[in-house]
Amino acid sequence: MTNDVEDRGRATGPWAGADGAMLDVVLSDLAGIVGEANVHRDDALATEFRDPYDVPDWDAHWPSAVVQPADVDEVQAIVRVANRSGVPLWVNSQGKNNGYGGGAPRVRGSIVVNLRRLDRILEIDEELGYAVVEPGVSFYDLLDELDRRGGEWWASTPDLGWGSVIGNSVDHGVGYTEFGDHATTLHGMEVVLPDGELVRTGMWASSRSRAAHVHPRGFGPDIAGLFRQSNLGIVTKVGVRLIPKPETYAPLRYKVFEKDGLGGLVDATRALQYEGTIRNIPVIGGVLGTAAMRGPRAHWFDGPITDEAYMRTMREFGSGWWNMRAALFGPDEIVRSQLGRIERHLTNALPGGEFSATPVSGDDVNEHTLPLHPDRVQAGRPSQSLLKAIEWWGPDGGHLEVAAVGRYSGAEVVRCGAILREEMEAAGFDFWPSITFYPRSFIYLGVIIFDRANTAQVQAAYDLYDRLIRRLGDEGFPLYRGHVRGMDSIAEQYDWNDHAYRRLVERVKGALDPNGVLASGKQGIWPPRPAGVSARP
CATH class of the missing domain: 3.40.462.10 (FAD-linked oxidases, C-terminal domain)
Incomplete structure (x- = not known):
């Protein structure tokens, strides 16, 4: 891509993917913390912790290395090494946030801190219905443990189960139960701050409270929200609400x-x-997702999807429009x-x-x-069945998720969809609507599916994504979640009072992370001196 969003990911200096003595020293220090076997510089790990849908020779969001701690003490020690050396860190839980960049860092050459080894289910309270988990616990892990205990409690999950319970929830992920707004189900967080300090939120901030994971707030300002979709800390434990098995x-x-x-x-x-x-x-x-689960696009459509062809597919699957x-x-x-x-x-x-x-x-x-x-x-x-759908254009498929938010009104939903359809079809992509509904708002997910073997189509998909960010924002439908390549552009849409929100959060970032080591640029939030880049974007 050639737009400013992509250019901002092209850092310079020793952390821009360069090999050098400084990087060797830092990785040696990290190996002393987590063990040699848990520090990786090989190509296989670098490939896993990049955007899985990039063209192979794109390198704007490649990591320099991956380090995998096993406990909170090791996370704290890693952060302290980063502060001493000026190394930029990028943190993920499972690294499976595909469609939004996967495990790829915002700043090229960052060391990825992957938390899969923090994989303990610390508690399941079967009287009040909550679990306390670490970020390496996937939805499958939690479900297996609940089933092992008799299945009297259920968890709310997204469509795919391989992701982290914590990672999905702090990124405002969505499930489909009555607790499907996952961010609201988190009670009592433990967080490593950018300087290595450890803090707990809500009632868990009291060492004697017995309500740490059952009450949503504590005494004073509620700081838990600062650590969702954030680069202000690393969430290492959290309590999550469960659902009683219904009759x-x-x-x-x-x-x-x-x-x-x-x-x-x-x-x-x-x-x-x-x-x-x-x-x-x-x-x-609509019906395209159903069709994609049964075969590639070429099996159903030849050329642009006309209303007649769409209705023919509806009839074949017994689907509505x-x-x-x-x-x-x-x-x-x-x-x-x-x-x-x-x-x-x-x-x-x-x-x-x-x-x-x-x-x-x-x-x-x-x-x-x-x-x-x-x-x-x-x-x-x-x-994992929905992964079949990304083979729509070919066996090596990829996708981007355009997640626009608006008012819960039929007219507003139609207007948002018209924008998505117009832009997507003009760029040569099919219109894949998926709309989720909160009590007073909607998330209109426009899914851009492409063939990774077709470099021109991949480029067109990312260009379309950037145009949609800007147009949807202009039309009153800003995105609530975004790809690492689009975070600055999305943040630009939250512009009231000369971007007062962003300026406030960046003041907090500067206070908590003066060396700018933790996930600079995440959600478009940059510290005064971001590690790993020659100048603040």
Whole structure:
């Protein structure tokens, strides 16, 4: 890419991927902390901790090395080495944030601190329903332990289960249960600050509190939010809310077959959320994802996707033009009553649509009773099956996620989607809508899928991503989450009062990280003297 977002990732100096005596000394010091086997400079590790969807010869976000500590003491020691030497660090948990840059550092040549070895489930409280985990605990790890204990508690998960519970949650990740806003489920964090100091948040800041992981706040300012989507500290432990296994679990769908039916479906779904009948995070999407799970694009379409071709695919899969999914959890008689309420409300609001539901016992959530991934993931059962969808253009597929936020209004959702569709199709990409709904807002996920073997298409995808950041921001739909290449551009959209928000956070960054060693540029936040770059962007 040639835009300023990409250029800002091209650092100069000894940490810009250069081999040198200084780097050797630092890595020797780090090996003394974590052991030689846990410091990596080989090409295989460098490849894993870069953007998995880059063109192979792009190097703007390559790490110099990867270090993998095993406990909090080692994390603190690594941070102190960075402060002495001026090495830039980039921290991730599993490094699986694909679509947003994976494990790639914002500043080229940073040493990646990967936290997979901090992989303990420290506590599961089966009376009040919470777990205390480290960042190396994946969703699969947590689910396996809950199942081993009898499955009386469920976790909320994203679609893919390989990511970190902490990593996903602090990056404002989304699941599909009633606790699907994962950032709000974190109670009591332990954080290593950029100077190596250790702090705990909320009630956990009291050494005697017995409510560290069950109450959302403590005494005084609530600092926990400073460490979500942040470069102000490294989260090493956190309490996470769990969901009691319900007597009955009922995934449901409503299909609307008209192209212009989206606005009405959005408004009807909003009413059900407002009244509390739907309590999880519903999703509205189209048919392309279903088609991609069954075969590549060439199997379904030849050339641009016309309305006629789209409808032909709908008929083949029994899909609507727009498909809303949600789920209910609770006592059987209440769930069945709620299903009746939802069906009546939606069919009255949108005649001609099609309602379906699959109520099952909470003990029977599995691939036999619920063969479709969307039905299982709303019960906190992820899979890797959606990775098949990125083979849309070819077997070596990649994707970018454009995550725009707006007001929960049918008209607003339609307007945001029109922008995404216009820009995506003009750039030669298919329009893949996936819309998730909070009680008063939506996240419109525009998925840009490309073939990594086609360098021109990869370049076009990143250029499109940058244009969408700017246009969506201008139109009132700024992104809430972003790729490492687009973080400065996204931050530019939060511009009220001459970017007062960014200026405030950068003042905090300068105070906590005066040497600028921890993840400079993450979320567009830069310290006065960022390590690893010759000058502040």
